[in-house]
Structures are given as C-alpha cells and as structure tokens.
Amino acid sequence: MSLQRVRIVLCQTSHPGNIGAAARAMKTMGLGDLRLVRPKTFPDAAAQAMASGADDVLAAAQVVTRLEDALIGAELVAGCTARPRDLSHRMIDAREASGLLAAHARRAPVALLFGTEMSGLSNEELDQCQLLVRIPANPDYSSLNLAAAVQILAYELRVASVSARAPDEVPFPLARHDDLERFYRELESTLIGIGFLDPLMPKRLMTRLRRLFSRTRIEHEEFNILMGILKRIRNPRPGGGGIQDNDIVE
C-alpha cells in the first residue's frame, strides 16, 4: 500500500506530547513512518501517553540530527506551512498535495515535513522541499495544533490513496419493487378510506408520498411493518394488544 511509503517528518518539535499525538494521528490513517529531526525531548513519557495505541509507531521512529538524513530516497518532499513564504515556492492546498504525494508514493518514498509549534519550518528546511502545502483555515485564527495538522494531512493522504472505493454495502434486504407497489396501492386506498385523499381530487399527494418513501429505500422488514400499520388503520382496535402476528404481512 502506498501509504507505507509516506514519511512524516517532524522538525525540531518542542513538546513531546505533540510527537505522541502525531504518531496516533498517523496510525489512525494507516501511516507508520515517523522521522524526528532534533526533537527537543525524546523519548519521553508524555509522548508515550499521547500516542495511546500507536506506541509501535513511536518505537519505530527514526531520530536524526540533519533533515537530509530523513529524506534519503524520497522522490517528492512537501512542507506544511500556515503562512505564505516570501520565496516563490509552489503552494498548493492539502487535498491537491495529498493527491500528488499519494500518486508518487505508489512507486517511491515521499516525505511531508512539519516545523516547530511556534514558527513552523525554517527557511533552510523549506529549501529542501519541492512544494509547500497549506491547510485551508480560518484566516482570523489559523493556529492548528501540530498533531491536528498531521491528522488532517494523514486523512487526506488516506482518502487519496484509497482510490478504489468500496462498493456501497446493502446490509439488509430491501423491499422488492412489486411489494412497494402493493404498499402504495394499500396506502392510497387507506388514505381514501379515512377521507384524507379525495379520489376525485387527488392532487399530487401519492406522487409526493412515493417520492418520500423511495428516498428512504424501504427494507423488506420495514415493508411488513408499514403494511401492518395500514391494515390496523382500516381495522382499528383501540386498547388492543399491540402488534399481532397477523398484523405482519408475509
């Protein structure tokens, strides 16, 4: 799977708790390759605590002193940044960048860099990136927590890499077309019976009700319940014993 070729590189992270939370964010999306460039405090109990069940990602994390060492073999290197930079890096948003990274990761390692909590990536670190990634955020308050930024990009990478989507599962049998038609006939005659629908002036009532029920895709069992209700509307038994076996139409 291409996600295994995506490296998350945290540069000079100040708070070890953020490293743990980033590891957890990565693992929830199927990423496992974490690299730490000169972390202030690592390993650390706070990182362990925040990693929750992602301690394997933390344990496998590579710690390096030079950014270059974390990027060996990477085909595409992207840097996450909150603010526009003065130099003319190509700046694209998280979704487009994730598509690019995931596509490249089909064949070769790629890397996504995150800077310090306070000031982001340094200019020297940016120099090693081929593109800059921006998470679209509230212009008045764009202060994403480091792990939150990792979470969003890991999520986008997962969505991008799972190109073939699972077909919609239909867990319960639906009512068949002929059952539905029977239901609509019963519904119509019941509504006429109780005087809600005037057959001489039906307007568009049945069309509207059909549209309402067809949106919901009625299941077979629900069809039985609805038919039972219609039957009981025609033959009310006030104070009766609730649902009876013969209320359910087979």
Added chain:
Amino acid sequence: MSLQRVRIVLCQTSHPGNIGAAARAMKTMGLGDLRLVRPKTFPDAAAQAMASGADDVLAAAQVVTRLEDALIGAELVAGCTARPRDLSHRMIDAREASGLLAAHARRAPVALLFGTEMSGLSNEELDQCQLLVRIPANPDYSSLNLAAAVQILAYELRVASVSARAPDEVPFPLARHDDLERFYRELESTLIGIGFLDPLMPKRLMTRLRRLFSRTRIEHEEFNILMGILKRIRNPRPGGGGIQDNDIVE
C-alpha cells in the same frame, strides 16, 4: 457564512481537555457554535488550557442536559460514528456528509454530534440523527482522538462550504428537528390509539420507524402532509372531501 450555522454537539464528554481541543479545532476552521450535552466536567482549567486562542468558542458554548435542547431548529442532524451500527442508518463518509451539511447550512442550522471518548454515541442519541458519518480510517486502528475527529470534520466542512455551489443545488427545506420529534410523538400516540403499538410491549417499533423516516430526510411540506394524515387517522371521515385546509398543520 454557512459555517456559522453548523453546530458541533459533544455528548457526555469525559475529559474537559478534549472539549478545549475541540473548540480550538473548530475555530481554526471558522466554526463557533459549540454545544455540550451533560459534559462530565465543565467548565474546567484543562479545557481552557487546550482551547489556546479559542477561549471565545469555549465561553460561548451552551451546556444542556437533554440532547433535544441542543438540536432545536436544526434541519439536518448527523452523528459521527467509528463503527457500523446494527440498524440501518444511512452511513456516509466525512466528505459527502460535509457537502450535505454545508449545503443545508446555507439556509438553516445543522448539527454534527460526537459521542463519548469510550463508546461514542448511544442508541438514544443515534435515534435523533438523520444520517451517520464515518471518517475513513485504518481498520486496524481507528481510534481517533475526539478533537482529531472534530478537526477532520471541521476541515471538511470548511472545504465544502468554501467550494462554490450553484444556488439551485440548495435542497428543499427540511422539517426541523423539533417538528420531527413532534411527528414521532404524534405517530406513537396514533399507533397506540389504533392498537398497533402496545405501550406495555413497544419492542423496537418506534426506533425502527424513526430510522426509516430519518433516512428519507423529511421535507417541511412532507411533514405537514404526514401530520395531516395522522390527524385524519385519529378522526377518520370516510367518504369525506379529501385534503382540507385544516388538515395541514402549519
């Protein structure tokens, strides 16, 4: 901006730090309407600390004891869930759900619910949702932190609301949450009245009917029709004149 009409509802949150982190996640994406249903500890210093610069969101958060009170006026209610549920709620992924919520939020309030850290939303809370939202995650480790889940959905909501949509894609007005609750109450008492539902042995009938109708997302006009039908079931007028003005509940 439609994001102002999106309510984030945290149900029975255990850790106040998660409430603060969720407030920060919301504000980074331009969301500000936070509602807390029976939080275990709130207000709390840990919430303040994690909110960072989003203390205004925290200060404005509404605390309620009943979920219904957080949903008054909401036109579309979605619940975030990590695992498939037994009954047939419609389950869609975060991106599609955000598109739907953002579209409805152009006109009316919408709500997105998150359950407890340990077990998610209860069945009673799910009953008040019209659709379930799943964040695509690693099947072997889908344990997203609560604030991380809020962050991803807030991000998707921002992206969805910023992407320009044609005005004719704005759907018909839906019945509001409190109208729907009124409909379910009337439906229940009507079914008891005609002897279909035994209040002493209700089984899961109302839950099933709630899920059937919530899948269909009842429009406001359809709500009026359904209320008219219930009224006429209780007061049948066989051979009567069809739909009367006073059959329609305003």
